[in-house]
Amino acid sequence: MKTLRTRSDLRAALGSMGAGVEVGLVPTMGALHAGHLALLEAARAECDLVVASIFVNPTQFGPGEDFETYPRDEKSDARTAKAAGVDYLFVPPVKEMYPDGFQTWVEVERLSQGLEDDARPGHLRGVATVCLKLFNLVRPRRAYFGQKDAQQSAVVEQLVRDLDLDVQIRVVPTVRDEDGLAADRVALSTEPRLPPEDVGLARFNGRLHLVAAARVGRTRLIDNVLLEGELA
Ligand code: PAF
DSSP: OEEEOOOHHHHHHHHHHHHHOEEEEEOOOOOOOOOHHHHHHHHHHHEEEEEEEEEEGGGGOOTSTTTTSSSSOOOHHHHHHHHTOOOOOEEEOOHHOOOOTTTOOOTTTTSSHEEEEEEETHHHHHHHHHHHHHHHHOSSSSEEEEEHHHHHHHHHHHHHHHTSSOOOEEEOOOOOTOOOOOOHHHHHOOTTSSOOEEEEEEEEEEEEEEEEEETTTTEEEEEEEEEEEEEO
């Protein structure tokens, strides 16, 4: 596995691949866990070459959110990525992705309304923008996202449709512990340490989800169960 930190190194590495090599991209913010491993495994199984990015994207954090304290452990993430068969690990510094003068944003209007964007205004604009940049840099055949972030996955699917991007979005089912959370408002509201911020039904791109969110400290935890429809 090779770690690359600049757009030019990434382009040079990928440019040397022969035509017809199918590249899979797993965008992450690091702190890799079992959910990321499922994305990496899916990419490894379906693609010739796997690129994972680790970039704690400042533009998807709202004011007062935990950008500075977001967990960062590149060494441990690199070990995990290597063991999962990643070929290239892209770990750009913030200035590499957002150079001085950066001022162009992508907004998926309707799908970004409500839920995550109500709780974290601008969050999905930051996600859409960084994903578009990563798609342009890596030019993957497929890109992998977790079902846990249902609204995010739907926003990225819509971005790809609306802007005619030549990438297939794969949404990988949520990995759960044995005691996987079954969330409804009654159960959550009886747990005083975990008051729910959102519980309800949400339809994204034809899929119906039961969604739940709760805040622990300054961190918003989200989860959902797919009730109707199929993951991409
Ligand atoms: O889900 C995440 O970790 C991030 O939102 C993503 C997709 C890597 C974009 O920064």
